[in-house]
Amino acid sequence: MTTLKLLALDEEDLQVVSSQLQDAVVRVGDMTYLPSQNRFAAIVNRFDWQSAGGDDNRYRRLRTALRFDRVLAARHKGLAPGNKDRVLSLLAISFEAGESPSGKVVLYFSGDATVQLDVECIEAEMRDLGIAWRTQNRPEHPSEAEADTKGPSGEGANGPEAAGA
Template identity: 30%
Template sequence: MTQDARFEDASDAPVALRALEAADVPVISALVQDAIFPAAEMRWEKSRRRFALLINRFRWEQQGGTPERVQAVLAVEDVLKVSSQGIDRADPDLVFSVLALNWTPSEDGMGRLELTLAGDGAIALEVEALEITLKDVTRPYGAVSGKAPTHPE
């Protein structure tokens, strides 16, 4: 008998996940919800076809204790085109908050990954094939606010 993974079963080990199928995207999306990053930590390496963000991820998988964040790299491979709306690239200190990742497939394995940001911002990535990695790169630290993010209902 197999069971789905549960947050309660998580350890304090760093997250290192790869999404290669549409069903994997909601898992990555849940883990990066409420991640924050400054505009300066957004990179598109056109020649390598790679888009990456260095994010401060809220550790939703942590149960109890002091709310924590961890720096993580969110990388998308095989990126053919990047577009955005509601993002002022002139201000490198502007901080964004991730609300969700959404995958829309098209023909032959290609598709569009959209990063929905708070404040009506969005980043759309046209990709040749779905490949997203999320990897924690620092030790967790106490969330500055001392609280978990909340959303109005």
């Protein structure tokens, strides 16, 4: 098994990290902001899109660490930090430029939840931790027409998987 380690130091790098983490599932309790260290960190269960192309339905998830350094502030929307067991599906990570090189990193989750990080600059790392397991579930993305019928979160019968899936 090959583990993946990516560093992001600019917006293009962050897009690569975002694509690798699309459909990762994370418990709210597995995300934290450490203001004294200017760091945001999370442990997620990443869907391995690279090995999902075969016809044998051998899908897998990997335990993956994600961290952002040089974080000045963190805000969230649609999350109840006290609900530590709530599972979210990570849809994308984006960067909204401010006065160069600062800006906002935004993590978009299912259920219209977001985490916004005010950063001095982009400095992120994604690292597989070596723990992997098989899953029968492959994340599905509804067509635009289907998404319109499911409401603003885009969730319907195929909402985010359980954290252990």
